[in-house]
Amino acid sequence: MYGNDFGAPSDDPGREATTQVLDVFDELLAGDGRVEPRDAMPEAYRKTLIRQIAQHAHSEIIGMQPEGNWISRAPSLRRKAILMAKVQDEAGHGLYLYAAAETLGVDRADLLDQLHSGRQKYSSIFNYPTLSWADVGAIGWLVDGAAIVNQVPLCRCSYGPYARAMVRVCKEESFHQRQGFEILHTLSHGTPAQRAMAQDAVDRYWLPSLMMFGPPDDDSPNSAQSMAWGIKRFSNDDLRQRFVDMTVPQAEALGLTLPDDGIAWSEQRGHYDYSPIDFTELFEVIKGNGPCNEQRMAHRTGAHSDGAWVREAATAYAAKAAARVSAA
Amino acid sequence: MSDWPLWEVFVRARRGLSHVHAGSLHAPDAEMALRNARDLYTRRQEGVSVWVVPAAQITASSPDERDAFFDPAADKVYRHPTFYDVPEGVQHL
Numbered sequence: 001m002y003g004n005d006f007g008a009p010s011d012d013p014g015r016e017a018t019t020q021v022l023d024v025f026d027e028l029l030a031g032d033g034r035v036e037p038r039d040a041m042p043e044a045y046r047k048t049l050i051r052q053i054a055q056h057a058h059s060e061i062i063g064m065q066p067e068g069n070w071i072s073r074a075p076s077l078r079r080k081a082i083l084m085a086k087v088q089d090e091a092g093h094g095l096y097l098y099a100a101a102e103t104l105g106v107d108r109a110d111l112l113d114q115l116h117s118g119r120q121k122y123s124s125i126f127n128y129p130t131l132s133w134a135d136v137g138a139i140g141w142l143v144d145g146a147a148i149v150n151q152v153p154l155c156r157c158s159y160g161p162y163a164r165a166m167v168r169v170c171k172e173e174s175f176h177q178r179q180g181f182e183i184l185h186t187l188s189h190g191t192p193a194q195r196a197m198a199q200d201a202v203d204r205y206w207l208p209s210l211m212m213f214g215p216p217d218d219d220s221p222n223s224a225q226s227m228a229w230g231i232k233r234f235s236n237d238d239l240r241q242r243f244v245d246m247t248v249p250q251a252e253a254l255g256l257t258l259p260d261d262g263i264a265w266s267e268q269r270g271h272y273d274y275s276p277i278d279f280t281e282l283f284e285v286i287k288g289n290g291p292c293n294e295q296r297m298a299h300r301t302g303a304h305s306d307g308a309w310v311r312e313a314a315t316a317y318a319a320k321a322a323a324r325v326s327a328a
Numbered sequence: 329m330s331d332w333p334l335w336e337v338f339v340r341a342r343r344g345l346s347h348v349h350a351g352s353l354h355a356p357d358a359e360m361a362l363r364n365a366r367d368l369y370t371r372r373q374e375g376v377s378v379w380v381v382p383a384a385q386i387t388a389s390s391p392d393e394r395d396a397f398f399d400p401a402a403d404k405v406y407r408h409p410t411f412y413d414v415p416e417g418v419q420h421l
């Protein structure tokens with residue numbers, strides 16, 4: 001998941017299935033087995049998954065906007081083709097995930113309604129603007145990089161359809177991260193102005209990327225239950241640390257710095273230290289006060305209503321074609 | 329507006345392999361379902377052939393009666409070659 005699945009659950013339905021059925025469920029989880037769509041499961045497990053998968057799906061499609069912003073201004077045909085392929089992948093990720101959510105008995109159309117009405121969230125990382133071409137590089141390298149760290153363990157999630165969707169997503173993500181790294185590498189070895197542009201992008205995207213893993217463990221109320229259910233495999237702080245450890249040497253290879261003087265290798269921990277994060281900003285962005293929240297939602301609902309005629313035309317065409325077949 | 333019908337997508341990765349379930353999607357008709365399936369599940373040449381099947385047309389066994397349904401096969405170990413004793417030294421059997 002993209003990191004900020006920690007709001008209060010929308011409702012708390014409790015366990016509704018019979019104890020005997022739930023014994024089967026518990027046994028399955030104890031043996032690291034996979035839960036499949038029509039299996040009996042606790043209602044709270046189902047609701048948690050719906051909320052998480054929907055939020056993940058919403059993040060994928062909203063995530064098309066910051067990068068889509070640069071498709072028409074990509075600096076070469078090569079970069080433009082790559083960026084279009086990446087943004088198209090993100091649409092695909094959204095669709096895999098909506099399909100996975102639907103196996104739990106919800107409709108995609110309803111989930112979209114909930115996104116549009118603000119009842120369901122998407123990752124706050126996409127509420128930051130893409131001010132320069134280098135931001136496309138920083139997003140690929142840092143944002144997709146953080147997403148990969150979050151998503152790889154989800155390939156072993158206890159819910160089969162979610163895990164299978166994540167396998168597909170993870171296969172596609174590594175190109176996303178590499179193309180971003182390549183953009184930054186090219187810029188950081190270019191003119192002083194290009195180098196400065198790359199550094200500025202990294203400076204702005206570093207902290208928001210770290211916040212993608214969610215609040216610290218002791219402030220993450222739903223984590224323990226998600227771990228017990230095998231939905232989440234590692235804590236927010238463990239994943240964040242893994243990301244920092246991966247990224248620091250990559251920044252050195254880029255010849256760019258990360259905007260934190262506290263980053264230093266700790267011999268004793270065997271990890272890179274980094275400065276404590278002030279999460280006030282994250283909570284503000286989630287509340288809707290980020291730089292682009294309104295713009296992202298306006299674009300999404302606008303695209304949905306602008307596309308209505310296409311959906312209606314396709315439905316009408318299908319009905320007409322079906323009528324022709326039954327008349328023949 | 330309610331969503332288009334759901335289709336299950338099956339992809340043959342290579343000649344010589346059978347079609348395998350890849351996922352699902354919504355589309356107004358079979359032709360659009362095929363095109364969407366191509367765009368969604370074979371962007372990296374993952375397939376040489378695609379089937380789309382209306383999800384509503386699939387009849388499935390129920391997980392609740394899993395045990396009862398598959399029980400008849402449970403006590404027929406003699407269907408497996410490992411059930412049989414083969415004398416020492418006998419080959420190609």
Ligand SMILES: [Fe+2]
Nearest residue numbers: 060089090093
């Ligand atoms: Fe993605």
Ligand SMILES: [Fe+2]
Nearest residue numbers: 090144173176
């Ligand atoms: Fe991505």
